């Protein structure tokens with residue numbers, strides 16, 4: 001399951017919370033810019 005993070009309030013939520021609301025909006029503050037977070041793999045890119 002993917003996780004999402006709100007672009008304004010920064011809260012994270014699962015995609016089942018997104019389906020409750022019409023459109024893609026933060027369930028907490030209603031903001032419509034949502035970032036997808038891939039939960040299990042956190043990619044760290046090291047600058048050389």
Ligand SMILES: [Zn+2]
Nearest residue numbers: 006009026029
């Ligand atoms: Zn929000």
